[in-house]
Amino acid sequence: MNTTITSIYFSPTENTKRSVESIAEVIEGNKEQIDITVDLEPKERLFSDKDLVIFGAPVYAGRIPSVSKERFMKFKGSKTPCLIVVTYGNRHYDDALLELSDLAEELGFVVKGAAALIGRHTYGEIQTNRPSEEDFLENHRFATRAIAELMNNKELKIPGNQPYKDGISGGRFHPLTSDSCIECGICVKECPVQAIDKDFRTINGNCISCFSCIRKCPKNAKNMDTEEYQSFAKEFSKELNKRRENEYFF
Numbered sequence: 288m289n290t291t292i293t294s295i296y297f298s299p300t301e302n303t304k305r306s307v308e309s310i311a312e313v314i315e316g317n318k319e320q321i322d323i324t325v326d327l328e329p330k331e332r333l334f335s336d337k338d339l340v341i342f343g344a345p346v347y348a349g350r351i352p353s354v355s356k357e358r359f360m361k362f363k364g365s366k367t368p369c370l371i372v373v374t375y376g377n378r379h380y381d382d383a384l385l386e387l388s389d390l391a392e393e394l395g396f397v398v399k400g401a402a403a404l405i406g407r408h409t410y411g412e413i414q415t416n417r418p419s420e421e422d423f424l425e426n427h428r429f430a431t432r433a434i435a436e437l438m439n440n441k442e443l444k445i446p447g448n449q450p451y452k453d454g455i456s457g458g459r460f461h462p463l464t465s466d467s468c469i470e471c472g473i474c475v476k477e478c479p480v481q482a483i484d485k486d487f488r489t490i491n492g493n494c495i496s497c498f499s500c501i502r503k504c505p506k507n508a509k510n511m512d513t514e515e516y517q518s519f520a521k522e523f524s525k526e527l528n529k530r531r532e533n534e535y536f537f
């Protein structure tokens with residue numbers, strides 16, 4: 288198949304990026320990645336019906352993050368087949384997969400396969416080793432089967448409700464900065480919403496609590512060492528300790 292497979296994802300802590308890439312890697316064709324995580328204004332693109340696109344986003348409060356939605360809207364299809372992927376932290380994906388599916392269809396894509404996959408939760412210590420090698424193998428099997436079914440006109444039944452759950456633009460935890468900060472600027476560069484001011488420390492109201500800065504800080508200077516967060520994280524981790532499995536639709 289001489290197709291171009293374009294992965295388009297929003298992924299502050301890289302669960303979605305890694306999951307989407309594991310799907311793309313077993314599909315034959317030229318590969319291209321469009322990472323919209325820190326791209327405030329992605330370049331508009333129109334795909335043809337010969338292309339294949341894989342869209343990926345995390346689940347925030349049962350929806351896809353509103354900033355990702357605005358950025359996905361720069362991409363248009365002309366009956367372009369696509370696969371859609373959401374990753375979530377072992378609670379639930381609620382209406383997020385349906386929302387991404389509806390969005391893709393609105394933009395001119397035809398959803399040929401969908402996956403709701405587990406990734407380490409942003410908060411607490413929940414499924415910290417996921418996505419795992421085992422998850423990637425499941426993703427490979429999904430990709431192979433979805434591609435084999437590409438020409439079939441099967442109606443997909445994607446779980447979720449309309450109207451969707453009320454969305455949130457992000458969480459309520461805004462990272463702190465310790466004295467270990469060496470002002471390398473990685474956090475500023477990697478922040479998806481320009482929430483970290485030029486002093487590398489002040490977090491402004493744009494913060495969506497994605498914890499990209501915490502995960503990527505080479506000195507562990509960005510942190511959430513408050514009593515309120517620590518006690519929430521402890522309880523939350525206990526509550527969500529039962530492993531959930533990936534779900535695939537094709």
Ligand SMILES: Cc1cc2nc3c(=O)[nH]c(=O)nc-3n(C[C@H](O)[C@H](O)[C@H](O)COP(=O)(O)O)c2cc1C
Pocket residue numbers: 297298299300301302303304344345346347348349350374375376377378379380405406407408409410457458495496497498
């Ligand atoms: C603000 C916020 C809200 C979240 N809401 C949910 C949720 O509703 N259900 C869930 O299971 N995980 C939730 N998560 C966890 C993320 O969906 C999960 O860690 C995801 O894999 C992160 O994707 P990324 O690594 O690509 O950024 C939330 C995370 C954040 C930051």
